[in-house]
Amino acid sequence: MKLVNLRIFWLSFYILGFVHSQTIYTEYVIMNNDTVDVFSYQIPFNYTGIEPVPLLVTFHQWGGNENSSYSTQFDEEANIRGWLYLSPYGGAPNNYNHQRAQEYVEWAIIWLQNSFLIDPTRIYMVGGSMGGAAGAIFANNHLDPRYPMVAATASGSGILDCERRFYEMDGNNSMIEWFGGTPEEVPFEYHRNSAVYFADSTQSMHYNLRFTPLYLDFGASEPHRYHAEDLYNLLLGYNENMWIETEPSGGHGFSVMDEHHTCNWMEQFELTDNPLEINVNLDEPSRAYWAETVNIISQDQFIRVRCSKNFNSSFFDLYQLTNSDSLIFHHSFSYNDEMSQLTIENHTASEIGAFHLGLAGEDIGLIDYISVHGEIDGFFPDLSYSIQDTIVWIDVPNLGLQFIHVEIYYGNTTSVEVEHSAGWNLVGLPYYVGDESATTLFPESIDGTLFSFDGAYTLSDTLAPGTGYWLRFESEGTTVLNGIPIDWLTLDLDEGWNLITGISNPIEVDSIIDLNEIIIPGTVYGYDESYVQAEVLDPGKGYWLRTTAAGSILISNSLNH
Numbered sequence: 001m002k003l004v005n006l007r008i009f010w011l012s013f014y015i016l017g018f019v020h021s022q023t024i025y026t027e028y029v030i031m032n033n034d035t036v037d038v039f040s041y042q043i044p045f046n047y048t049g050i051e052p053v054p055l056l057v058t059f060h061q062w063g064g065n066e067n068s069s070y071s072t073q074f075d076e077e078a079n080i081r082g083w084l085y086l087s088p089y090g091g092a093p094n095n096y097n098h099q100r101a102q103e104y105v106e107w108a109i110i111w112l113q114n115s116f117l118i119d120p121t122r123i124y125m126v127g128g129s130m131g132g133a134a135g136a137i138f139a140n141n142h143l144d145p146r147y148p149m150v151a152a153t154a155s156g157s158g159i160l161d162c163e164r165r166f167y168e169m170d171g172n173n174s175m176i177e178w179f180g181g182t183p184e185e186v187p188f189e190y191h192r193n194s195a196v197y198f199a200d201s202t203q204s205m206h207y208n209l210r211f212t213p214l215y216l217d218f219g220a221s222e223p224h225r226y227h228a229e230d231l232y233n234l235l236l237g238y239n240e241n242m243w244i245e246t247e248p249s250g251g252h253g254f255s256v257m258d259e260h261h262t263c264n265w266m267e268q269f270e271l272t273d274n275p276l277e278i279n280v281n282l283d284e285p286s287r288a289y290w291a292e293t294v295n296i297i298s299q300d301q302f303i304r305v306r307c308s309k310n311f312n313s314s315f316f317d318l319y320q321l322t323n324s325d326s327l328i329f330h331h332s333f334s335y336n337d338e339m340s341q342l343t344i345e346n347h348t349a350s351e352i353g354a355f356h357l358g359l360a361g362e363d364i365g366l367i368d369y370i371s372v373h374g375e376i377d378g379f380f381p382d383l384s385y386s387i388q389d390t391i392v393w394i395d396v397p398n399l400g401l402q403f404i405h406v407e408i409y410y411g412n413t414t415s416v417e418v419e420h421s422a423g424w425n426l427v428g429l430p431y432y433v434g435d436e437s438a439t440t441l442f443p444e445s446i447d448g449t450l451f452s453f454d455g456a457y458t459l460s461d462t463l464a465p466g467t468g469y470w471l472r473f474e475s476e477g478t479t480v481l482n483g484i485p486i487d488w489l490t491l492d493l494d495e496g497w498n499l500i501t502g503i504s505n506p507i508e509v510d511s512i513i514d515l516n517e518i519i520i521p522g523t524v525y526g527y528d529e530s531y532v533q534a535e536v537l538d539p540g541k542g543y544w545l546r547t548t549a550a551g552s553i554l555i556s557n558s559l560n561h
Contacts, residue, residue, distance in 0.1 A: 022042060022045070022075070022076075022079060023042065023043065024040050024041070024042050024067070024070065025040060025041055025042070025043075026038060026039070026040045026066070027039055027040075027041070027108070027111065029104055029107055029108070036091060036104070037088070037089055037090065037091050037104040037107075037108075038065075038066050038089045039066050039086060039087060039088040039089055039104075039105075039108040040066045040067055040070075040086075040087045041084065041085060041086045041087070041108075041112060042075055042078065042079065042084070042085040043084060043116070044078065044079050044081070044082045044083060044084065044085075045079055046082050047082065047084070047116070049116070049117050050117070051117065052117045052118055052119035052120075053082050053083055053084055053116075053117065053118060053119060054081070054082075054083045054084070054118075054119055054122035054123070054124060054151075054267075055083060055084045055085075055086060055109065055112065055118050055119075055122070055123045055124070056074065056077075056078045056083045056084070056085050056086070056124050056125075056126065056263070057086045057087075057088065057105065057109065057123065057124070057125045057126070057135070058072070058074050058075075058085070058086070058087050058125075058126050058127065058131075059088065059090070059097075059125070059126070059127030059128075059130075059131025059132070059134035059135065060087070060089075060090075060093075060127070060128075060130075060131050061127075061128045061129040061130055061131055061132075061253045061254065062093065062094055062129055062130040062174070063093045063094065064093055064131070065089055065093060066087050066088060066089040067087065068087070069087045069254075070087065071254075072128075072254045072257075072259060073259035073260070074126060074259050074262075074263070075087075076259075077259050077260060077262075077263045078263075081263065081267070083124075084112060084116055084118060086108060086109065086112060088104060088105045088108050089104075090104055090105065090134075091104055092178075094130070094174035094177075094178075095130075095174075095178060096130060096159075096162060096174055096175055096178050096179070096193065097130070097131075097133060097134045097137045097138070097193055098178040098179060098189075098193050099141075099192075099193065101178075102137070102138055102141055102142075105134075105138060106138075106142065106147065106148055109123065109148040110147070110148065113148070120148065120149070120271065121151060121270040121271040121273075122151050122269075122270055122271070123148055123149065123150060123151050123271070124150075124151055124152050124153065124154075124263075124266045124267075125138060125139075125150050125152075125153040125154070126153065126154040126155075126156075126215075126257075126262060126266075127154075127155065127156065127158065128156040128157060128158075128252075128253030128254035128255075128257070129156070129157050129158070129159065129224070129252060129253035129254075130159055131158075131253075132155040132156050132157050132158025132159065132160075132224070132253065133155060133158035133159050133160045133194070133195045134158075135150055135153025135154065135155065136153055136155065136158070136160065136195035136209060136212070136214065137193060137194065137195050137205075138150060138153075139153060139208065139209060139212040140195065140205040140206075140208040140209065141192070141205070141208075141283065143208060143280065143286075143287065143288040143289055144286060144287040144288070144292075145273040145274070145287075145289065146287075149271055149273060150212055150271075151212075151213075151266070151269050151270055151271040152212065152213035152214075152215070152241075152265075152266040152269040153212060153213070153214060153215070153266075154214075154215035154216075154217070154257070154262045154265070154266060155214070155215065155216055155217065155228065156217045156218070156253050156254050156255075156256050156257040157217070157218050157219060157222060157224040157225075157252045157253045157256060158195070158216075158218075158224060158227065158228065159224065159227065160194065160195040160196050160224075160227040160228065160231050161194050161195070161196050161197055161198050161227055162175055162179070162190045162193055162194045163183040163187070163190040163191070163194065163197060163199070164197075164198060164199070164227070165223075165227070166182070166183055166190070167183075168223050175190070178193075179193060187203070187300075188203075188283075188300040188301070191203050191204060191205065191302075192205065192283035192302075195209070195231065196227075196230075196231050196234065198230055198234070201234075202281075202302075202304075203281075203302065204281065205280075205281050205283070205302070206231065206234060206235065207279050207280055207281050208280045208281065208288070209235060209239055210235075210238055210239050210275075210279060211239075211272035211275055212239070212272075213239075213241035213242065213266070213269045214231075214232075214235070214239060214241070214242045214243070215242075215243045215262055215265055215266065216228040216229075216231065216232055216242065216243065216244045216245065217244075217245045217248075217256050217257050217262075218245060218248055218256060219248055219249065219250055219251050219252050219256050220248040220249060220250060221250075222252055224252070225248060228244060228245075229244065232244045241269065243265055273289060274289060274290060274331075275289055276308055276309055276310070276311065277307075277308040278290070278291050278305060278306065278307050278308065279305075279306045280304075280305050280306075281302035281303070281304055282302060282303040282304075282305065283302060283303075284296060284303075285303065285324065287328075287330070288305060290309070290313075290329060290330040290331050290332075291305055291307055291327065291328070291329060291330070292327070292328040292330060292358075293305060293321075293324040293326065293327055293328075294324070294326035294327075294328065294356075294358070295324050295325055295326045296323060296324055297323045297324060297325065298323055301323050302323065303321075303322065303323045303324045304320050304321070304322040304323065305320065305321055305324075305327070306318075306319040306320035306321075307319060307320075307321075307327075307329075309329070309332075313331055313332055313333075313342070314340075314341060314342050314343070315342065315343050315344075315345070316329055316332070316342065316343070316344045316345070317344075317345045317347060318344060318345070318346050318347060318348055319347045319348065320347075320348060320351070321348055321352060321355065322351075322352070324355075325354070325355045325356060326355065326356040326358065327355065327356070327357055327358065328357075328358035328359070328360055328391060329344075329357070329358065329359055329360070330360045330361075331360070331361060331362075332359045332360060332361055333359060333361035333362075333406075333408050334361050334362040334363070335362055335363035335366050335410055339407055339408060339409050339410065339412060339485075339487075340361070340406075340407070340408040340410075341405075341406070341407050341408075342359075342405075342406050342408075343403055343404070343405050343406070344357065344403065344404040344406075345402065345403055346396070346401050346402055346403065346404060349376075349400040349401055349402055350400065353398040354395070354396060354397050354398040355396050356393055356394070356395060356396065357393070357394045357396050357404065358391040358392065358393050358394070359391065359392040359394070359406065360390055360391050360392070361408075363410075364387065364390050364392070366410050366411065367387070367392075367408055367409070367410060368409050368410060368411045368432075368484055369408075369409040369432045369484050370385055370392060370406065370407070370408050370409070371406070371407040371409075371432075371486075372384075372385050372394055372404070372405070372406050372407075373404075373405045373488075373490060374396070374397075374399065374401040374403065374404055374405075375401065375402055375403035375404070375405060376399060376400055376401050376402050376403075377402075377515075378513075378515035378516070378552075378554075379490070379552050380405075380490035380552065380554055381399065381401075381490070382490070383395060383396065383397070383404065392406075392408070394406070407487060409432065409484040409485075411484070412484065412485070413431075413482050413483055413484055414431075414482070414483075414485055414504065415480055415481060415482045415483075416430060416480070416481050416504070416539045416540055417478050417479070417480055418478065418479045418480075418481055418539070418540030418541065419476075419477075419478050420442075420444070420471075420473050420476060420477060420478070420479060421473070421476045421528065421529050422473060422474065422475045422476045423472060423473065423529070424470055424471070424472050424527070425470070425471055425472070425473060425527065425542075426468055426469070426470060426471075426499070426526060426527040426541060426542030426543065426544075427442065427463075427468070427469050427470075427471045427501075427540060427541065427542050428463070428465075428466075428467065428468050428469065428500070428501020428502065428539075428540060428541060428542045428543075429441065429463040429464065429465050429467075429481075429483075429501065429540075430465075430481065430483075430485075430486060430501065430502065430503060430504045430539035430540050431465075431481060431482065431483020431484055431485060431486060431504060432465065432483055432484040432485075432486060433481075433482070433483040433484075436462040436463050436464065437461055437462050437463075438450040438460070438461060438462065438463060438469075438471065441463060441479070441481060442471060442473075442479050443479075444473055444474070444475075444477055444479060445471050445472065445473050446472045446473065446474060449470070449471055449472035450463070450469050450470070450471050451469060451470040451471075452467055452468070452469050452499060453468075453470075453497070453498070453499040454494070455494065455496075457470070465486055465489060465501075465503075466489045466490075466491050466500060466501060466555075467499065467500065467501060468499035468500045468501045468542025468543055468544075469499070469501075469542055470499075470542075479540075481539075481540055485503075485504035485505075486503040486504045487503060487504065487505075487556065487557040488503060488554065488555060488556035488557060489502075489503055489554070489555045489556075490552055490553070490554050491552065491553050491554075491555065492550075492551075492552050493518065493545070493547050493550060493551060493552070493553060494547070494550050495547055495548065495549050495550050496546060496547065497544055497545070497546050498544070498545050498546070498547065499542060499543070499544060499545075500542070500543055500544075500545050501537070501540075501541065501542050501543065502537030502538065502539060502541070502543075502555055503537075503539070503555055503556075503557055504539050504557070505539065505557045506536050506537065506538050506539065507536065507537045507555055507556075507557070508535065508536055508537075509524050509534060509535055509536065509537065510535075511556075512537075512553055512554070512555055513553060513554035513555075513556060514553045516549070516551045516552075517548075518547040518548050518549050518550075518551040518553070519545060519546075519547055519553065520546045520547065520548055523544075523545060523546035524537075524543055524544070524545050525543060525544045525545075526538075526541055526542075526543050526544075527542070527544075531544075537555070
């Protein structure tokens with residue numbers, strides 16, 4: 001995209017008896033040496049470039065152009081209030097806010113943001129008739145806080161449902177041109193380029209307007225009135241910031257709007273870009289606030305996303321994900337010198353199969369270790385993950401998982417002293433470490449004497465968290481183990497005797513979570529030159545444990561706090 005600057009004309013207006021020259025500038029959008037769009041803009045007379053100012057974007061009616069909105073009072077209202085003013089063309093006088101027209105508007109806003117100091121939390125949009133729906137449609141399709149978003153929008157006789165308007169007019173050649181066919185031929189194009197689709201709310205983007213304040217005006221006897229009233233009633237109780245005309249007059253489009261009242265109403269709002277709840281229909285893989293879909297399964301269907309988070313982003317709820325298999329939660333962890341801990345409750349377990357869950361946060365390069373577990377009916381299977389660019393991707397299998405637990409460690413290493421006797425000892429690994437070899441962890445031990453037990457003894461070279469081992473030493477002494485703490489472990493046990501170890505903190509045997517009651521009481525034993533019944537699992541020590549059946553147990557530090 002290339003933009004070429006051209007000053008085209010001057011206007012003057014009077015404020016409190018003083019004359020201010022109101023300069024209108026024009027810019028061209030050029031792609032591949034072809035001029036594809038044009039927009040005009042106005043700089044407020046008191047603009048200093050020191051403080052960020054709001055931006056008012058005004059969309060023309062059917063048959064208009066980038067200069068049409070200057071026949072209203074919106075440019076004067078913007079100038080008086082110290083707002084920058086943008087009037088886009090949208091590629092054609094009859095563009096009906098199609099996808100490319102929305103791109104042109106976004107490019108124009110970004111160009112202005114790069115050229116002037118604009119407050120991104122106060123971008124307001126207003127339009128008449130065809131342009132009356134443009135702000136709501138732009139808001140529906142632009143929910144990524146990294147790019148321009150709509151703080152509030154106002155509609156004068158807006159064509160809010162293109163499919164409904166198509167049939168009200170017994171056809172519309174402009175819509176057919178820009179959307180690629182009739183509603184029967186390309187229904188998805190009509191729905192994604194409308195503020196709402198009344199006939200089937202599941203195929204409508206009005207959900208996306210929950211946090212966009214709406215100002216709805218119209219003439220007394222025009223069909224556009226019923227578009228506005230029906231949208232108002234549909235969103236009532238869902239969108240908490242709406243104004244609707246209760247005493248409509250005659251007229252259509254801009255002529256029904258009181259510019260001063262409209263701007264006063266919008267001025268009270270700032271952008272909501274980080275809500276705790278998200279409920280959207282996305283027409284393509286994209287980001288909505290802090291949630292982002294990556295893939296789409298069916299190109300002519302919406303991606304449905306419903307999720308929420310708590311105020312400190314440590315607990316997320318996923319209620320719905322359809323037509324995509326990959327979802328990212330942005331700002332879901334941050335470096336805090338210790339550990340980020342978050343839980344995702346998966347309410348979709350019975351509705352979707354396997355999917356990929358991405359977590360994005362600050363200082364991902366400082367991560368030392370990640371622990372990921374699922375949870376279903378008391379079982380806590382380990383989940384695989386990978387780090388790609390700045391995203392931690394978790395593979396969520398089709399197991400009906402109810403929860404996903406994530407611990408992200410940032411090098412908050414701790415240490416523990418483990419005493420050992422001469423001869424055989426039961427040991428374990430209480431930390432996440434880089435080198436798990438026995439000779440590194442226990443340098444005083446005798447090489448080739450590390451044995452685990454899985455129905456029979458197995459010679460090992462390395463230690464794994466959760467597993468207990470026999471290890472022989474020449475003499476008694478103390479070993480210092482260092483690593484990233486393990487706060488909880490799920491252990492898969494066989495029927496009979498198992499050799500296990502605990503976590504980084506002492507854990508009482510009675511606090512082990514054994515939902516299926518497979519542990520035989522009184523059968524947890526440590527070893528200190530002879531077997532000793534254990535009441536506490538100490539870090540770095542190994543223990544025998546006997547079960548009545550195979551199953552899983554959970555050892556967790558959280559129950560001790």
